[in-house]
Amino acid sequence: MRKYIKYKYLAVLFAAGTVLSSCKKELEAQKPQASLDASIAFTNVASVRAGLFGVYNSLQSGNYYGLQYNAFAELGGGNLLHVGTFPTYAQIANNQILTDNVNISDMYNTIYTGINNANTIIAAIPSITDAALDKDATLAELRTLRALMYFDLLRYFGGAPNGYGQAAGVGVSIKTSPTLTESDATPIARSTEAQVYTQILADLDFAIAAPTYTNKIVNRAGKDVANAIKSRLQLYRSQWVEAEALATTVIGSARYSLVSTSNYANIWLAKNSTESIFELDYNSADQNSIAFYYYTTATGGRNEISSSNTLNSAHEANDVRKDINFTIGAPNATPAIPAGKTRKFSRISTGDDNVILFRLAEMYLIRAEARVRQNTPAKIAEGLSDLNVIRTRAGLLPWFQFLKRMFLTAILAERK
Secondary structure, three states: OHHHHHHHHHHHHHHHHHHHHHHHHHHHHOOOOOOOOHHHHOOOHHHHHHHHHHHHHHHHOOOOOOOHHHHHHHHHHOOEEEOOOOHHHHHHHOOOOOOOOHHHHHHHHHHHHHHHHHHHHHHHHHHOOOOOOOHHHHHHHHHHHHHHHHHHHHHHHOEEOOEOOOOOOEOOOOOOOOOOOHHHHOOOOOOEHHHHHHHHHHHHHHHHHOOOOOOOOOOOOOHHHHHHHHHHHHHHOOOHHHHHHHHHHHHOOOOOOOOOOOOOOHHHHOOOOOOEEEEEOOEOOEOOOHHHHHOOHHHOOOOOEEEOHHHHHOOOOOOOOHHHHOOOOEOOOOOOEOOOOOOOOOOOOOOOOOEEEEEHHHHHHHHHHHHHHOOOHHHHHHHHHHHHHHHHHOOOOOOOOOOHHHHHHHHHHHOO
């Protein structure tokens, strides 16, 4: 009986092998049906819109703004502590990052995936004949997002040991055409920091000049976002006059206003406040795990990261921001709030905390720094006025005249 079963199985395996061999040849001759040829994927406004949302999906990834991009910067800078078990997070917190750190590699690759998605749509748009597609506005939005992604890469992987905007600053690889085939993926040499700035500025200048590009698009990058990115960029490049002017453009638009002192927490506890310039939207079907990584296991989280005592002690007495950045702990609250965490991200079970990339408060701080660094009495006074807008909203007393060096220290302290 066992011999019969053995020969029966051999016969079945032989037959299966023959069939599979035949199927293999057919499969090798057949193009994948689960993907579209990028050269024909974008043909009308609907397909371009879907592709555009795919670029936003890269920004929302846990490898990018959905967790790691901001968290790693705060870990390396000392505003967060690593209290969990991931060794790759410990490397970042200790500023001893190994070349095989998978989280850093994932972040790098995710950002470049977003850039490639943008490149692919940008290349396709000139050939699209759908009259419903506003080509200039769509290109402007895509190029704004591409500029942001290249700037974000540069902030992590570029610059010089003594900062950004230096003559010897290194950049990242620049690719503005789509990678569609194996030959397109040939490694590209690293550009200089200055060359990357040139590419970013070309994208932003195109977007800002596009006449039909909407100034404000909720949860998306409008022209105001392009101006905000460029203002931040010019601050990095020590272009003080233009950084000031661009920040003034956003502040003076009257499309945004600071949330009141008493409602400060609602910048994060609610969504899309009057202060938000660019805020990534998350919902039950499109979640992030930021709160999960912050909060304790007792509250349903992982407890991988916490706010640091350094961040806590940086707040002055009566600063309303302190309770948001470093929780005292309220175990009987609904939901419970553990100590030493943040309230900027608290939706553990639903994972739908929005992530704010740009808000009006930053524009005031950019303008304050840009003004004081121009180093004239009038500009220093104007910069002090901007700084006091933020201090007063935080429930703090305004500063009066003091030394430029002390002023810059105060601005940097506000940026923590």
